[in-house]
Amino acid sequence: MLVAVSDGGGSMAQFNCPELGGSGQWMRGGMTMVGDMFNHGLKSTVDRLCSELSDLLAGEPVFTAESEDSRRQSQWWPVDLGTPLSTGSQNKIRYALFTGRLAVDVDGDVTVYDTLDHRIGGVSQQQGGNTSLTFTSQYGTVALSSLPVVSGTGEKPAPSTN
Structure with missing residues (x-):
């Protein structure tokens, strides 16, 4: 209570x-x-x-603040990104959304993406064997593979044919 x-x-x-x-x-x-x-x-x-x-x-304060060590252990994204706007996880995939950046951790392999001018408001993950993430922005559905990689080993987007 x-x-x-x-x-x-x-x-x-x-x-x-x-x-x-x-x-x-x-x-x-x-x-x-x-x-x-x-x-x-x-x-x-x-x-x-x-x-x-x-x-x-x-x-009086009843709940104590989270210790610095505990915060560091739960912060899996690069420290220079700061505090995320939102985080989530499912199965072996975690994501953290920041202003202009998106960090994704797949089995301990962290990749940071540029979110361009997308204002991401929703996340979904393909179930089954495929572990792809998609996001919803003001432009509709955005595939993770369509975002430029800033750092890490994530998939680079396919070259534009325009």
């Missing part, structure tokens, strides 16, 4: 806790919904618990 209240900024929570009747929602100021709709005692318990947790979160 502490994580749910923290995720809600200390003023709301959405939770699924069997000990508290299953799914429910809480909002500071009196809105409390629990799975057992007419159990006013349970609503009161959830409200008191969430209010106390909210006060606890406001008074």
